[in-house]
Amino acid sequence: MRVLITGIASPVARRVAGHAVAAGHEVIGIDRRLWEGCPGEVTMYAVDLRKRAAEEVFRKHRPEAVIHMATVTHLKASTEERYRINLGGTRAVFDHARAYGVGQVVFVGRHTYYGAGADHALYHREDDPPMAVSTFPELADLVAADLYATTALWRHPELKTAVLRMVYVLGPSGTGTLASFLRGPKVPAILGFDPLFHFMHEDDTARAVVEALGARLHGVFNVAGPPPLPLSVIVRESGRKLVPLPEFVFHVMRGRLGFPQLPPGAMTHVKYPVVVDGDAFRQATGWRHRIEDDACLREFRRTFPVRLG
Amino acid sequence: MLFIDPAMLARVEEIELPWSVHGYDPYGISKRETARMFTLFSLLYRRYFRVRATGVENIPLRGRAMLVGNHSGGVAIDGAMVITSAFLELARPRLAQGMAEKFINRVPFASLYSSRTGQFTGLPEHAERLLEDERLLMVFPEGARGTAKLYWERHSLVEFGSGFVRLALKTRTPIIPVGILGGGDVMPTVLNSYALGRALGAPYVPVTPYLLPIPLPAKMELHYGEPIVFEGTGAEDDDVIGGYVERVKRAVAGLMAEGLKAREGTHS
Numbered sequence: 043m044r045v046l047i048t049g050i051a052s053p054v055a056r057r058v059a060g061h062a063v064a065a066g067h068e069v070i071g072i073d074r075r076l077w078e079g080c081p082g083e084v085t086m087y088a089v090d091l092r093k094r095a096a097e098e099v100f101r102k103h104r105p106e107a108v109i110h111m112a113t114v115t116h117l118k119a120s121t122e123e124r125y126r127i128n129l130g131g132t133r134a135v136f137d138h139a140r141a142y143g144v145g146q147v148v149f150v151g152r153h154t155y156y157g158a159g160a161d162h163a164l165y166h167r168e169d170d171p172p173m174a175v176s177t178f179p180e181l182a183d184l185v186a187a188d189l190y191a192t193t194a195l196w197r198h199p200e201l202k203t204a205v206l207r208m209v210y211v212l213g214p215s216g217t218g219t220l221a222s223f224l225r226g227p228k229v230p231a232i233l234g235f236d237p238l239f240h241f242m243h244e245d246d247t248a249r250a251v252v253e254a255l256g257a258r259l260h261g262v263f264n265v266a267g268p269p270p271l272p273l274s275v276i277v278r279e280s281g282r283k284l285v286p287l288p289e290f291v292f293h294v295m296r297g298r299l300g301f302p303q304l305p306p307g308a309m310t311h312v313k314y315p316v317v318v319d320g321d322a323f324r325q326a327t328g329w330r331h332r333i334e335d336d337a338c339l340r341e342f343r344r345t346f347p348v349r350l351g
Numbered sequence: 352m353l354f355i356d357p358a359m360l361a362r363v364e365e366i367e368l369p370w371s372v373h374g375y376d377p378y379g380i381s382k383r384e385t386a387r388m389f390t391l392f393s394l395l396y397r398r399y400f401r402v403r404a405t406g407v408e409n410i411p412l413r414g415r416a417m418l419v420g421n422h423s424g425g426v427a428i429d430g431a432m433v434i435t436s437a438f439l440e441l442a443r444p445r446l447a448q449g450m451a452e453k454f455i456n457r458v459p460f461a462s463l464y465s466s467r468t469g470q471f472t473g474l475p476e477h478a479e480r481l482l483e484d485e486r487l488l489m490v491f492p493e494g495a496r497g498t499a500k501l502y503w504e505r506h507s508l509v510e511f512g513s514g515f516v517r518l519a520l521k522t523r524t525p526i527i528p529v530g531i532l533g534g535g536d537v538m539p540t541v542l543n544s545y546a547l548g549r550a551l552g553a554p555y556v557p558v559t560p561y562l563l564p565i566p567l568p569a570k571m572e573l574h575y576g577e578p579i580v581f582e583g584t585g586a587e588d589d590d591v592i593g594g595y596v597e598r599v600k601r602a603v604a605g606l607m608a609e610g611l612k613a614r615e616g617t618h619s
Contacts, residue, residue, distance in 0.1 A: 161456065161474070269377035
């Protein structure tokens with residue numbers, strides 16, 4: 043199948059490209075960033091998804107499927123920029139998909155869609171509401187992109203659309219929300235809370251995306267690998283030091299003295315878990331994770347060692 | 352930090368839960384924190400409240416089941432003792448999982464330890480999922496109204512909620528009634544301060560004749576009855592469900608009455 047991957051220069055998308063090529067797909071990629079060392083099997087275009095040049099890629103290659111991974115999760119980008127990329131980019135994907143006869147779209151979203159809170163249930167199912175807009179308003183653009191992609195299920199029923207809500211990724215690339223949170227030697231926590239964090243290895247994430255493509259999924263699916271672990275265990279096993287702080291101190295220390303910079307909304311995600319039920323995806327695709335949580339954490343520890351002073 | 356009795360840790364390991372290499376189940380229940388809890392609770396159960404449990408053979412050794420009992424005594428010490436009885440008295444220990452009041456998850460440490468010991472926020476989603484996972488659920492259909500009973504109301508029952516029956520029907524779960532005596536003697540509440548409760552984020556704070564809500568070393572009794580199985584889907588009319596709720600309530604009341612009668616016989 044001829045597959046176009048948006049945001050292909052990100053480490054996880056590169057792995058997706060690798061697995062897609064290995065599965066016999068012809069891969070075309072677009073990204074504003076360059077992919078140095080892009081393998082010969084991948085046709086790469088350094089273009090902005092929201093610009094005319096990207097539409098030209100759709101016109102020229104007529105992809106049969108699109109894997110949309112050109113979303114921004116880090117909160118360093120301005121709110122306006124995030125909306126332009128995450129929501130505007132998603133709209134462009136579906137517009138071009140319709141215009142150029144794409145048969146299948148896989149939207150790669152995040153499990154943080156469900157949000158965290160004191161009275162939230164563990165193990166969200168796909169029909170749970172997007173509470174992140176209330177508990178973590180800084181994620182509203184990602185929630186909006188997810189919901190926009192979901193509307194394609196009824197707006198364009200002829201287009202096979204899979205909306206995947208992936209748990210955090212962790213792996214040797216060191217990218218992603220959880221990896222950024224674990225980057226320094228000291229990881230702050232809120233005293234008296236130790237939420238479960240749901241994550242999986244970036245290679246399992248990439249395989250899951252390609253499996254969704256192969257299974258021609260149509261619907262919304264949570265994607266999760268090993269069961270979640272408490273933050274304290276993740277920090278310990280990744281060779282970091284947990285620093286529990288009273289909530290008001292945590293609030294003040296964000297971004298200071300080596301602690302990660304977090305927006306105010308992230309506080310709920312450091313107090314309460316976001317855990318998802320990935321059974322529907324496993325049943326629909328037969329996909330299973332291959333890398334256990336402890337192996338994933340060991341690799342992260344080895345790849346990003348820190349000195350505990 | 353409270354000491355962990357190695358015997359309790361060994362018994363926790365016998366609980367049939369899918370523990371990970373790190374000692375957690377998929378819900379975040381911790382082997383060590385559960386053993387720490389039972390180190391304290393077993394002392395309270397055996398030495399302080401000298402709990403007597405009858406009919407424990409009615410609790411299945413595996414598979415989904417719902418323990419449904421009566422509350423009294425200001426705070427849920429009765430619930431803690433029911434959990435401990437399922438852990439200590441059965442041939443193979445089980446972890447009974449209660450449905451905690453929502454405010455607990457907002458309180459530092461209380462949130463952490465209730466989660467690590469499997470006592471999750473009382474949400475229908477949690478209850479249903481745990482039963483589908485073949486767990487042992489503990490339900491007090493009187494809710495906070497039950498623990499708010501005053502000393503002289505301790506052997507009465509207030510209105511039962513109906514959600515537990517709908518859930519039992521939907522998940523095809525047997526209900527094991529349990530009549531609990533002594534909760535009101537342990538914590539003889541003479542009034543409840545709802546204003547103080549609001550200030551602390553709790554429904555109320557029980558006030559005893561000695562003012563503080565400290566439990567007394569009174570004896571407690573747990574009387575388990577035979578499983579009750581209802582046939583249906585959980586979508587029945589309120590009238591039908593109400594009838595089933597009344598049947599469970601009568602079973603709990605009957606077990607309490609039998610226990611009281613036996614107690615009077617012992618004392619006479």
